[in-house]
Amino acid sequence: MTDAFKIGIAGLGTVGTGVIKILTQNADIIAARAGRPIEIKAVSARSNNKDRGVDLSGFDWVDDAGDLAGRDDLDCVVELIGGSEGLAADLVRESLKGKKHVVTANKALVAHHGFELAKLAEGNGVSLNYEAAVAGGIPAIKAMREGLAANKFTAVYGILNGTCNYILTEMRETGRDFGDVLKDAQAAGYAEADPTFDVEGIDAAHKLCILSSIAFGVKPDFDALTVNGISHIDATDIAFATELGYRIKLLGVAQEIDGKILQVVEPCVVPIGSPLGSIEDVYNGVYIEGNFVETPLLTGRGAGEGPTASSVVADIIDLARGISLPTFGIPAEQLKELKPLDAGECDGSYYLRLNVLDKSGVLAEVSAILRDHNISVESMMQRGRDPEQPVPIVLTTHETRHADMIRAVEIIGALDFCVEKPCLMVIRDL
Template identity: 55%
Template sequence: MTRPLAVGLAGLGTVGAGTLELLRKNAELIAARAGRAVTVTAVAARDRTRDRGLSIEGLRWYDDATALANDPAVDVVVEAIGGSEGTARATVEAALAAGKPVVTANKALLAVHGAALARTAEAKRVPLAFEAAVAGGIPVIKALREGLAANRFTQVTGILNGTCNYILSTMRDRGREFTEALGEAQKLGYAEADPSFDVDGIDAAHKLAILAALAFGRPVDFSAVHVEGIRNVSALDIKLAEDLGYRIKLLGMARWTEAGIETRVHPCMVPADYPLARVDGVFNAVVAEGDFVGRVVLEGRGAGAGPTASAVVADLIDIARERHTPVWGAGLADLSPVPSIPMENRAGAYYLRLMVVDRPGVIADVTAALRDAGISLESMLQRGRAPGEAVPVVLTTHDSTERNIRAAIRRIESLDTVVEAPALIRIETF
């Protein structure tokens, strides 16, 4: 009889506890698909007394996760601690150095240190698997790295953070402002007490850095990702977007051009008929464009104990079956240092909302600023009249560059008739 795969589980929070529960509940099914039993034999966590709703009877306990990683009776380490530094990084480095396969859901660790970790994994000839690091239960890593491996990708675009997607959906459906929708998300457990990691776009940027490395065969580079969050999106902008035939989504976009690779995370106006426009609530989705396969859309739950555990255990089954793919889809020597395109070179259309004092000459001053920056208008909308008071004016532009639109905004902001910072949202037409 084949010996069970002995798993050391570092971290017993949402992901770790979910993984333990899934391995126990579906043990027979998993054993059939893995070719042998997959069993947690050791765990590491900070608080041994905490009630996690699961029995840890019979499991070897470690207070130090790096000691678990060096346990000779552990075949594979699952890192479910989180964070790019500290214990999580030390545990993964220790496991790889000891020649043990690692499974992790830690997007921050991979985005920041993925190149170095891949070098160690390749040198030790062991898997570093991370299906759970991006989009939870959606098998997007396997799709890009294996299922679509024969394709050259032109772009990969995704809704990569369920918290932001829930907030924007709530703002649209209920007319809520950002702070109200965020409070509701926190009450429902969709947002942390400190939501900055999510709402400022950092979580999505970590995931996008991983997807870009896989899609374009280059070393992972989090520092190249332009990052903006959703704090400045207003209910008014969401309503106006609907009127213009768009929906506002926080997107992560990795796009190939002849000059290099764009990687950016920011709010976008998306045409209402585009697949990602219809993805609401806490769901995630990824759209990949390949030269032979065309457009592939993957959608599902991007977080939570169940979906994330599903992805972790899928990696464990691959390891049990000795299916081993290079960390970034190809050997490190075959990765290409494709240059990154700075955000100021982004080309496309823009939505610009101004709050201006309603008096003669205001629009002429605004359009002069745009004209002098080389920007042409596609449309202009002014809602109502209120002489002497502030009114919203909405402009959409033809394609321009980020550099030019920023220059125009600096001049517009200096006008004494513009009473608040202009709202700028990029229009993506795909």
């Protein structure tokens, strides 16, 4: 067998310790597949005296993770610290400049600095691998860069955040509100103490930005994304959606239409039993449209120690085998600037819930505003008959122009009988 492939690991938290466990427990099978053993030479984290549940005694301890970049006994630096700036970013840049391969699970870093890092990697003849950055244990990057490389992609859709999918599933199953379920998710370890990145859609947006770059051969452009999270989703909407035959999912949508690219993360309404409507709990799904393969769906655990570390180690095995691919599937210099498509230019069907005072003439006024904006209603439900209490009106529309829908909802939302901000979601047949 040839020489060992030598790695240094920066970050020994959930993912870092998972990587050590896999490389230790599956050492033989991994060596056979890689054609050579994989040897951990050095490790680094913030604290040197934490019990991490793994034996670190055989590895060099490095106090400053940044020093891994300068070690000449490493083939690859594995960055598992996180964050788009600071130590993680510096370590990745310096490692690539020092002609070391880099494996990372850091979606924020790749989404914000992917183009610069891809140029650095390719210019220095090394690879930047980041399978674990998107959908944890699901090999979505490998599928798009390799298995589906024969296709022109027209769209990628994803349930890309397990925390949100868990919260939405739990809200539906128990009828409880967002805040209540979030607290439980935090206690169960499914949500961070600061859940903002997850519940406001930012984590999913980082992942969508990366998928979009590979799908359409464009520079990752995080600022071109429209992002809305799930914190405003009401248990009422989940119940109405279920009654209408739908699930509410936080979807990442990247579509190329006439040379422009729509990138949006938002709660959407999808049919129960559809490919993405069936993905529940903490599971993630990536649904790809290719012009010859049609619509493969990849699903599995999108986070957690084992699944995420599994993807990190797969990246390391590829490098040990000598497999090196352009970061985003084509050489960095050929990546185009992304021309963003405004959602207002798109057509779609919609779910709209209004909370209105139960007065005569309300339905007629809502109908007239919709008609004046060329919006055709497919179904309408009104619940409750109490002149003292606001009542919900839920309607779904036929295909209509997004900009018309937004304008109509703005007008309706400003009327005095409308007692709270209307809830509007795109219905996607996915």
